[in-house]
Amino acid sequence: MARRKAKSGPKGGKSASRDPGNPRASARATIVDIAHKLKLSATTVSRALRDQPGMTAETRRQVRAEARRLGYVRNAAAAALTAGRTHSIVYVVPNTSGRFPSLYHMEVLEGLVDEISQHGYTLTVVSERHLENLDHSVFDVFKQFRADGAVLLLLHSGEVPVPQTSFPHPVVVVNRIVEGIDADFVVADDEDGAYAATQHLISLGHRSIAHLAGPSDNFNTTRRRRGYERALSDAGIRVLNRLVVPVASISEEAGFQATEKLMQSRQDFTAVFSAVDLLALGAMRSFHSRGLSVPGDVSLMSFDDDSFAGVVKPPLSTVRKPRYEMGRAAARLLMNRIEGRETSRSVTSTMRTKLIVRSSAASPNFAGRKHVALSAK
Amino acid sequence: MARRKAKSGPKGGKSASRDPGNPRASARATIVDIAHKLKLSATTVSRALRDQPGMTAETRRQVRAEARRLGYVRNAAAAALTAGRTHSIVYVVPNTSGRFPSLYHMEVLEGLVDEISQHGYTLTVVSERHLENLDHSVFDVFKQFRADGAVLLLLHSGEVPVPQTSFPHPVVVVNRIVEGIDADFVVADDEDGAYAATQHLISLGHRSIAHLAGPSDNFNTTRRRRGYERALSDAGIRVLNRLVVPVASISEEAGFQATEKLMQSRQDFTAVFSAVDLLALGAMRSFHSRGLSVPGDVSLMSFDDDSFAGVVKPPLSTVRKPRYEMGRAAARLLMNRIEGRETSRSVTSTMRTKLIVRSSAASPNFAGRKHVALSAK
DNA sequence: CTGAAAGCGCTTACAG
DNA sequence: CTGAAAGCGCTTACAG
Numbered sequence: 001m002a003r004r005k006a007k008s009g010p011k012g013g014k015s016a017s018r019d020p021g022n023p024r025a026s027a028r029a030t031i032v033d034i035a036h037k038l039k040l041s042a043t044t045v046s047r048a049l050r051d052q053p054g055m056t057a058e059t060r061r062q063v064r065a066e067a068r069r070l071g072y073v074r075n076a077a078a079a080a081l082t083a084g085r086t087h088s089i090v091y092v093v094p095n096t097s098g099r100f101p102s103l104y105h106m107e108v109l110e111g112l113v114d115e116i117s118q119h120g121y122t123l124t125v126v127s128e129r130h131l132e133n134l135d136h137s138v139f140d141v142f143k144q145f146r147a148d149g150a151v152l153l154l155l156h157s158g159e160v161p162v163p164q165t166s167f168p169h170p171v172v173v174v175n176r177i178v179e180g181i182d183a184d185f186v187v188a189d190d191e192d193g194a195y196a197a198t199q200h201l202i203s204l205g206h207r208s209i210a211h212l213a214g215p216s217d218n219f220n221t222t223r224r225r226r227g228y229e230r231a232l233s234d235a236g237i238r239v240l241n242r243l244v245v246p247v248a249s250i251s252e253e254a255g256f257q258a259t260e261k262l263m264q265s266r267q268d269f270t271a272v273f274s275a276v277d278l279l280a281l282g283a284m285r286s287f288h289s290r291g292l293s294v295p296g297d298v299s300l301m302s303f304d305d306d307s308f309a310g311v312v313k314p315p316l317s318t319v320r321k322p323r324y325e326m327g328r329a330a331a332r333l334l335m336n337r338i339e340g341r342e343t344s345r346s347v348t349s350t351m352r353t354k355l356i357v358r359s360s361a362a363s364p365n366f367a368g369r370k371h372v373a374l375s376a377k
Numbered sequence: 378m379a380r381r382k383a384k385s386g387p388k389g390g391k392s393a394s395r396d397p398g399n400p401r402a403s404a405r406a407t408i409v410d411i412a413h414k415l416k417l418s419a420t421t422v423s424r425a426l427r428d429q430p431g432m433t434a435e436t437r438r439q440v441r442a443e444a445r446r447l448g449y450v451r452n453a454a455a456a457a458l459t460a461g462r463t464h465s466i467v468y469v470v471p472n473t474s475g476r477f478p479s480l481y482h483m484e485v486l487e488g489l490v491d492e493i494s495q496h497g498y499t500l501t502v503v504s505e506r507h508l509e510n511l512d513h514s515v516f517d518v519f520k521q522f523r524a525d526g527a528v529l530l531l532l533h534s535g536e537v538p539v540p541q542t543s544f545p546h547p548v549v550v551v552n553r554i555v556e557g558i559d560a561d562f563v564v565a566d567d568e569d570g571a572y573a574a575t576q577h578l579i580s581l582g583h584r585s586i587a588h589l590a591g592p593s594d595n596f597n598t599t600r601r602r603r604g605y606e607r608a609l610s611d612a613g614i615r616v617l618n619r620l621v622v623p624v625a626s627i628s629e630e631a632g633f634q635a636t637e638k639l640m641q642s643r644q645d646f647t648a649v650f651s652a653v654d655l656l657a658l659g660a661m662r663s664f665h666s667r668g669l670s671v672p673g674d675v676s677l678m679s680f681d682d683d684s685f686a687g688v689v690k691p692p693l694s695t696v697r698k699p700r701y702e703m704g705r706a707a708a709r710l711l712m713n714r715i716e717g718r719e720t721s722r723s724v725t726s727t728m729r730t731k732l733i734v735r736s737s738a739a740s741p742n743f744a745g746r747k748h749v750a751l752s753a754k
Numbered sequence: 755c756t757g758a759a760a761g762c763g764c765t766t767a768c769a770g
Numbered sequence: 771c772t773g774a775a776a777g778c779g780c781t782t783a784c785a786g
Binding site: 405407408409419427451457459 | 778780782
């Protein structure tokens with residue numbers, strides 16, 4: 001006979017929980033334990049537990065009560081094997097290098113977990129690095145892992161290797177829109193956030209506003225630049241290319257260098273809108289090194305609300321993406337797809353950003369301020 | 378007959394990958410696909426794939442080659458169901474409120490994922506909040522989720538509800554040691570880190586060093602205080618209780634208040650060792666508001682290397698825990714337990730901290746400095 | 755060194 | 771409204 005039968009005693013190995021020889025074992029109740037107790041079939045129990053229609057309310061009630069008494073928890077492996085769905089979502093952890101991505105993706109992850117667990121789903125985390133070691137891209141995640149859906153947080157700029165085949169399960173891409181892939185998207189309205197930041201500066205009285213622009217192949221910073229330009233235009237202010245300094249990479253040093261360059265070009269301006277907080281940090285260093293005060297001599301606004309933003313001197317006025325909510329939104333999109341409520345080809349959920357007003361921007365003090373152009377060394 | 382057979386055609390439903398009617402399906406190859414191709418049994422294929430002994434090198438080679446050709450990936454659900462182990466680890470995401478915990482647990486998580494995926498394990502993330510909604514504590518994680526092990530990052534101070542029964546699978550607790558629970562532990566050597574920080578101050582010439590102490594029920598900050606006291610004693614400096622200000626909760630404001638209190642008590646000191654970066658931030662505010670310069674008039678050292686530490690003015694000298702490495706260490710402990718290499722009752726892995734010297738601490742300028750005691754308002 | 759058979763705990767057509 | 775039977779894709783004693 002089968003070894004398991006032999007091992008688990010007279011009851012026929014139906015469940016370790018009733019095995020007297022193994023009192024302290026994991027002792028998981030199964031669906032047939034419940035069925036036996038109630039003199040029902042496993043089929044009925046299974047249906048009752050999954051809220052399937054076609055049964056007395058009374059039967060259902062009894063099954064649930066018994067399940068609760070026994071501390072029954074569905075064996076996810078068995079369910080996955082038979083039903084062909086795992087009730088799990090994979091989240092691909094990006095290869096983060098800096099701090100901000102880390103913070104970003106943690107909050108996305110938290111939103112994700114909170115939302116899917118309410119739907120009875122489980123989150124499996126896979127690292128992009130691991131996928132790469134297996135010679136796979138993030139889009140190949142289903143080749144290696146079984147899940148009912150995936151969310152990919154895409155943090156890097158530039159081209160993305162668009163997969164040849166369509167995905168076997170729904171995919172949500174967070175943080176950027178990639179053309180030509182069969183997925184849903186969650187992004188923040190970076191353009192609108194940048195618009196609001198710039199407008200804030202304008203409403204303070206600034207007319208000459210420089211911009212530290214991110215890399216031109218970055219999905220998010222290019223949209224921030226558009227927001228900046230649109231805010232100026234809408235206020236009847238000309239967009240001057242010489243006030244826009246593009247930056248090739250995102251770092252404090254890059255922000256410093258870009259600002260130095262701006263100063264050396266002897267443009268005059270009363271405010272700067274930086275596409276990224278980290279760049280703003282470099283800008284501050286540049287200003288301070290020239291004895292310029294923020295916001296006394298120059299106002300500064302930025303984007304991201306990185307963890308240091310509220311803590312630097314002066315605290316940075318900036319724009320925040322709803323990171324946690326973006327995670328939840330991604331989860332909801334996935335649930336809608338998986339449960340068949342969403343049938344359109346692709347949906348993009350664009351989330352509102354939030355203007356965080358701190359103290360790095362103020363009205364220009366035309367009379368008393370040091371002209372930044374004069375501070376060029 | 379069975380519906381699945383009927384559905385997948387003449388080959389007997391062995392695998393969708395050979396079903397001509399469904400060319401684009403998920404098309405997962407199974408073990409029997411490989412077996413058929415090679416005229417072997419599923420048993421042998423299964424064994425070959427799991428590196429079990431007792432077979433020709435040649436057979437093994439063939440199986441692996443065929444598996445690769447077919448893009449075979451083990452069906453984890455089936456394997457879990459039969460073998461009784463899931464090859465997955467649960468990570469319980471703590472309820473973070475502040476930023477630092479978020480950063481902390483992200484890096485722990487990354488170390489965890491990287492390490493376990495090398496062992497063929499998968500990471501399932503569960504939130505503490507979700508467990509609580511189910512009326513469970515973090516220690517009940519196995520009641521709700523099946524996994525071969527768990528890692529719990531315990532961030533909060535104070536008592537912990539020690540579980541009555543032992544765990545059905547290995548558990549590693551990260552960030553604190555809890556007596557009376559059947560687990561392994563990964564902690565940093567906070568005492569040693571604090572000792573090093575204090576010693577750094579002493580070697581700079583400070584003899585009068587105040588301490589912003591964390592909550593007295595916090596596992597980590599109490600060890601930091603011990604490190605501070607031991608460093609003083611070892612240097613022949615008396616530990617003065619009036620130079621130690623305890624704080625009830627950890628926040629910038631609490632650090633500010635504690636420092637104000639210290640100043641008002643008119644103690645004189647030339648340096649402060651703060652148990653937590655966030656408190657140090659409040660201390661800085663207090664000093665600056667009194668026109669005291671750091672490190673000109675007071676030196677400041679801290680602990681955590683929170684994300685703002687390198688970015689405030691002046692950049693904070695502090696102590697860093699190896700967060701990523703702690704995640705890996707937790708994973709390794711788990712693997713050792715699961716694979717039976719570790720049999721002792723409990724092992725605690727204490728990780729070395731790192732002194733990060735930036736610019737908030739310098740030699741005391743006894744001649745020129747403003748005495749902090751005189752700055753009391 | 756290799757395989758046949760049973761079983762893990764569910765779910766799903768199908769039949770009543 | 772309920773159940774018997776087959777099957778998901780593996781792994782594991784057991785037998786040769």
